[in-house]
Amino acid sequence: MANDTETAATRWAGVPLAARRSERRAQLVEAAFELFGTQGEAGVSVRAVCRACNLNARYFYESFTDTDQLLGAVYDKVASELAERLLAALEAAGDDLAERIRAGIRTVLDFGSADPRRGRVLFTEARANPVLAARRQAAQTALMDAVLHQETRTRPAADPHLARVGAAMFTGAMVELAQQWLAGGLGDDLDAVVDHATALLLAPHAP
Structure with missing residues (x-):
C-alpha cells in the first residue's frame, strides 16, 4: 500500500x-x-x-499559520463573492433609486439564503470570532465605499455627504436585515421582505 x-x-x-x-x-x-x-x-x-x-x-x-487565518480566508472569499454580485445587481438596476435599493436588498438576502453556509459565515459566526469580527467590519466598510462609488458614478450631482450617509445606512441596515432573515425572524416570503425594506429605505426620499 x-x-x-x-x-x-x-x-x-x-x-x-x-x-x-x-x-x-x-x-x-x-x-x-x-x-x-x-x-x-x-x-x-x-x-x-x-x-x-x-x-x-x-x-x-x-x-x-492557524485555523483563524484559514477562517479569515474563507470569510474573505465569501464576502468577495457577495460584493461582486451586489455591485453587478446595482449596475444592472440602472439609475433609478428604488430599483437600485430593491436590487441590493434582494441580492444580499438571496445570496445568504440560497446557500445557508454563506449566511452563516458572513452574518452569524462572524459575530463571535474576534478575527472574523474585524474582517466583517472591514468588509462592511469596503462594501459601503463600493456602494458609494456606484452612487456617485450614477448620480454625480448628488450631495457627497448625503450619499455617504445613505451608503452607510444601506450597508448597516443590510447586515441586520440579513441576520434576521437568515434566522427566520422575518418569515419566509422574500418578496414581501424586499418590498417592506425598500419602502422603509425610500421613505426619507419621499416628497
Whole structure:
C-alpha cells in the first residue's frame, strides 16, 4: 500500500510548485467553508480540514499559520463573492433609486439564503470570532465605499455627504436585515421582505 509521500508525489506529479500550492490552498479553503458553514467554528480544526480534502497536515501550514487565518480566508472569499454580485445587481438596476435599493436588498438576502453556509459565515459566526469580527467590519466598510462609488458614478450631482450617509445606512441596515432573515425572524416570503425594506429605505426620499 502506498504511503502518504508516494501518494502525494503521484498526485502532484508534473504540476509546477506555485500551482500546487495554489490548488492546495483553494482545497483547504473550500473544505473549511463546508465545515464552518455547516458546523460552525467548532467544526474547523487542522485535522478535520485536512481530512476533508485528503491532504497531509504539513500542507495546511504551507498556506496558513492557524485555523483563524484559514477562517479569515474563507470569510474573505465569501464576502468577495457577495460584493461582486451586489455591485453587478446595482449596475444592472440602472439609475433609478428604488430599483437600485430593491436590487441590493434582494441580492444580499438571496445570496445568504440560497446557500445557508454563506449566511452563516458572513452574518452569524462572524459575530463571535474576534478575527472574523474585524474582517466583517472591514468588509462592511469596503462594501459601503463600493456602494458609494456606484452612487456617485450614477448620480454625480448628488450631495457627497448625503450619499455617504445613505451608503452607510444601506450597508448597516443590510447586515441586520440579513441576520434576521437568515434566522427566520422575518418569515419566509422574500418578496414581501424586499418590498417592506425598500419602502422603509425610500421613505426619507419621499416628497
